[in-house]
Amino acid sequence: MQLLTADSKSSRLPYKWIVVLVVIFGSFMSILDQTVINNALPRLQSAFATDLNNLQWVITAYTLAQGVITPTTAFFANRLGTKRFYVIALAFFTLGSALCGLAWNLPTLIVFRVVQAIGGATLFPLAITLLFYEFPPHQRGLATGIVSISALMAPAIGPTFGGYIVTYAEWPLIFYINVPIGIIAIVMALLLLRERRSEERMQFDLPGFLLAAIGLAAILYALSSATTSGWNNSLVLVTLIGGLCSLALFVVVELRIANRGKQPLVDLRLFANGPFLSSNIANALITFGFFGSLILAPIYMQDLRGLNAFQSGLFTLPLALASVLAAIVGGRMVDRFEPRVVLFPGLLLMGLSTWQLAAATLTTSYPWLLLVFAVRGLGLGCLLQPLTVSALSTVERQQYTQASSLNTVIRFVFTSLGIAVLATLVQSRAAVHISNLAQQLKSGTHGALLQVHQQGLTLAVQDAFWLSLVAFVLAFIAVCFIRVQKATPQQQGELSEQAVQQHA
Template sequence: MSSATTPRRSFVERFQSLDYKWLVSISVIFGLFMAVLDATIVNIAMAKFQAVFGATLADAQWIITAYTLAQTVSIPIFGYLADRYGTKWIYIISLGLFTIASMLCGLSWSLGSMIFFRVLQGLGGGALMPLGLAQVYAVFPPSQRGLAAATIGIPVLLAPAFGPTLGGYIVEYTDWRLIFYINVPVGILGVFMCATILRNDNVNANAKIDLPGVLLSTLAFASLVYGIGEAASDGWGSTKVVGFSVFGTICLVLLIFFELRSADPLLDFSLFKSWNWTSANLITWIITFALFGALFLVPIYLQSLRGLTPIQSGLVLLPSSLITVIALPLSGQVVDRFGPKVAIVIGLATLTLAGWLLTHLTLTTPTLTLQLWLVARSIGMGFSNQPANVIALSDIPPQKLARASSFFNLMRQVASAFSTSFLATYVQDQAKPHFAHLAETTNPSSPMYFYVRNAVSAAALRGENTLKTQALVVKQLVGQMQLQASIMAYRDALLLITVFAAVAVVLSLFVGNPRGHSGSAEMVME
């Protein structure tokens, strides 16, 4: 008896047989992951950069600031270029620039050269997220936008958690240059896949560059992001922060005025007439506040207050990062079956609950308990973050996806800069009154007073210098009070995040489930 046997197909044949939408998703994921990873992995190496280049912390901080500013100003410009010359090739050019700049950063011989190459890297990185998102949304039908959001959301949420761990390992055990070199092979593979797999999309040959929009958006968002970013170190009342923030706000007002009157605006502020767009932006700003707030606060809590190394703190955060691999596909299924509104309500409610649990953080909170709280937080982020993207872009026709996605990501970029700076200053400001209150409670009837008196008495019995012993014990107690004041300030910040998340839950109840538009998932290919 004979039977026909089906030859086993090779990996390449199975890969080529995938639907085009999956090929697009796989192709752009490389750029998305690198863009988000690079924004977090470099932070951990700041002390190393200071030592290598002999720079102060303020000077070395420009390695991060230069990248952020370049990324911010390039986002809207790349949206126009993609509209005019095609998303595929503009994305490939930006990914290629990011990859080459990464290699040059690794070859840096001075702080000045590093900052210059980081500017180039930021210019390339600014297009990766919005254009990658636009290409994926363009090839998925409206009924599968949740699945599309989940697909690209995995690298977006995983990268910030893996960045500090990977960066800490590289700095501690290998050469710091690997932080940048690691992007090169991934970028080359991404460029090759995009060039060979992605199809040419329609271009708008009549699109004209909006020069007032380019100039005003560059001045507005660069000034705002820089001014807000400096608030973490200089304070909100400093001349630099106030000056740049006021100038940026003036430029933003002028930008809105000119763009609303432009026939072909660089940034279409009329999109805010759509409730889906406006509500999704508001929810995304709150989610960004919660996401970057925890990414900023929890690692510092683990390292500064609990004494863990960057690698150890990264391992504590690892389970909550891995859970997103499960949460995102589930949220995608909920979006496609019940609509993004249901997923967002579930996600924000879970995020609020997790935030409330984190407000009970102490210096002795068991690691397992903290990990469970962070897992709940990651589930909330997985169910709320990407569905907000679906709602924001639901009413956007395919030919405008590149610009709208760029605008949406630009808003997120500004929100992330504000979140980090605001929480940094908020924690510092809150710690001071908490320390003062703890100091006031130290009186002859307090346990700390008895502890000092007993320690001095024991030193006297041993024949030791009692004044020296008293100074040492008091110094230790002051250190403990500072730690306690810091953890109280952290709880205040986490409570504030929780309040905003609760507000977002209420807001999400008024979000509409967008209807799919006929043909909105199609792009005319050449």
């Protein structure tokens, strides 16, 4: 084990690559669990004898907890040390996963999902922080590209794995699968990671935390409830407006704390950084367009084309494989050139695939759909890690955790926003299309009415994909404003030498 320990100076594998091997487990688990449960909801509904309105809290509670906990990442990493906090987060996530598999009713499952989310919320921002500490700027694209494999594979494999469990196995396996992976990740982190502590001790920003927690929880609750209750529901409107007001007050409080020279919970002055701002605007739009539209594929494949959950999930496998390939190649290109060289082709591929999905009908061939999903995967693989690199390209080292956690919060919020808006759009547009088609129908037979319903829902799904395409067009415009200067060879050599001296 001497060659593999974190403190060994004669390690054959450089420490920075050991960090990659360790964090890839945690980031994969945390993102996988956000998607794997979606296809299992019908099985859970049957197991707990409940309706979908109550069951959606299994997802909503997880999202709310993540939104509340993620902004605290920088504080706990500062006070506990990055390694110790990463291990604690892994332990919470693994314990929560085991408890979820043991849940005996819906309330206990929701509570255990919160425990799971407390750990999962910080795993990805901590992974990015650990990487950016160890890799010099000219290698961060490759490093984040490799780790992004987990982030890209998880949402693609999740529906397939969840669909298999729904069709052929028992639902607790969804959660139990995380336990051995989590134990391996904890052991690796304990043995291989080096502790990193900040010399400057942060004080906990209680007012900022309360305002952020209330604001994010209210907004995420409103967005999640809008999919079932509708946007005109009074509770949805009250919580949404209240959440926005809380976040507005949060901005005032955090800026005032920062201007006094104290450390806020979230340093919003990061948005004065041009690459960080432009990258996160693009990140928000891409998250809305892609992760929000993940709900559309199961509707199309299962409700309209008659596939089961497992068969529907298989269509995401070309997306996963293509995204992995694009992430590895794109990471090298980001290091060699600059992020926009990868981002522009990625957005074009994503836009092309979205356009084709917006044109999909009840008779679109399955081989063509597989090709479209593969193109979508190539686009996705060119987007996530270059945006992370560009967002943190000019951020100070001591702000890596702040910046990466803020980046993650934006992704949480706009994933929920995308799901809420697109789900509501499908419901409302389906009613309009079905009404219009029914008025044109001369015969009212059962078969004709079923055809009208299917055609109306198909048109509604197409409308939702068109809205996603608009988001990608706006993201293309935002990427035009990203300006990241590539380090010169001399600067790259100096940074590499500094990294060697720091960790020798």
